[in-house]
Amino acid sequence: MATVYNTNHDSFTLPGFDLDAFVANTFAEDLGEGLPGGGLDVTSASVIPADACFAGVMDSRDAISVCGLPIAAAFFRALDPAADIELLVDEGARVAPGTALMRIAGQARALLTAERSALNTVQHLTGIATLTRTYVDAMGDTRARLLDTRKTIPGLRVLEKYAVRTGGGHNHRMGLWDAAMIKDNHVAVAGGVGEAVRRALGAGVREVICEVDRIDQIEPALTAGATRLLLDNMGPDMLRAALAIVAGRVPCEASGGVRLDTIGAIAATGVDYISVGRLTQSAPAADIGLDFTPL
Structure with missing residues (x-):
């Protein structure tokens, strides 16, 4: 919103x-x-x-x-x-x-x-x-929207995220409270992406973003009910393969190592979002x- x-x-x-x-x-x-x-x-x-x-x-x-x-x-x-x-x-x-x-x-x-x-x-x-x-x-005329991250200076998050919006980007989560984002460490403790997603939904969380860095994690995350996938550290070819499997069932976000010279190719794959930590971090x-x- x-x-x-x-x-x-x-x-x-x-x-x-x-x-x-x-x-x-x-x-x-x-x-x-x-x-x-x-x-x-x-x-x-x-x-x-x-x-x-x-x-x-x-x-x-x-x-x-x-x-x-x-x-x-x-x-x-x-x-x-x-x-x-x-x-x-x-x-x-x-x-x-x-x-x-x-x-x-x-x-x-x-x-x-x-x-x-x-x-x-x-x-x-x-x-x-x-x-x-x-x-x-640099993203060109694509459907992708540019997102920031939580990599902000403590105490300045609201201002820094305002600056991202002012520059034409969009905000990801404002903090730890407004969406669940299941990452690799959560998955390791929970025992798998599917189990982590089920636990979040079972706790009453409505928006559950699940990070996947392998193709074989996509179906378990979707079957468990993830509302968005974060496709982590995937190149354009792997992103296209992942998007073909998702087939529009949930929005997908590309993240990890995105640079100015690579974001155009990433956006062209058809992802819905691309998150870039350096917008606020660097x-x-x-x-x-x-x-x-x-x-």
Whole structure:
């Protein structure tokens, strides 16, 4: 089910994500709140006059798919509620190097204190969205949908999965609670894929995804009632053979070792989904800058 979210920078919401708490906790870490001598930006407080004002532009230095601007705005707004902030592009927009993303003007000390937290967030989320878009493009005109995984930074899952959606991908499980995913270690303890699937269904789980890495595991998993198969570490030829056996009885997902140079061939086999852990695990930060000038 698609998640509904509002990307207006004054009312940005994501289910399961507390923006105010995220901003407050990020500042507490950066400012050293509760530590001896902490609680302030010593550089800005000592160098910048209290009444100084700045104006600045956040811009891209790379070709990117933009993500996180409303969150960046929230950082600036938290320290300077009267700051004048204008978001110049929409979330998910694909922009060229040199594109202006945000204009901001306000109290110099506040903007400088918030700058790094805002940029870190936008650079990280834009990096994920941009990499996701690159993979989606490489899949070509196929039926397959690109999925993320649970390979996320602890505490940032909701944001990172939002970035995947912003880049044109889709979310797999949000966590351990919203679907059963039976993998090789579960199978080893349960004694087989069929028995593992039966136990999950017997416990009342409605969606049971079962990982198979051999052709002979497919029928036992389907007979037991698996609602989706994860075809693990299978090349295109083996995927086609697996899909012929499944014959459309359940959706099938290809996973394991998927790379940018192989995802097109994998998508062309006819799988319903392809999951890629590196979307969140290995996406490089986007090169986005922010330069201020005194007013």
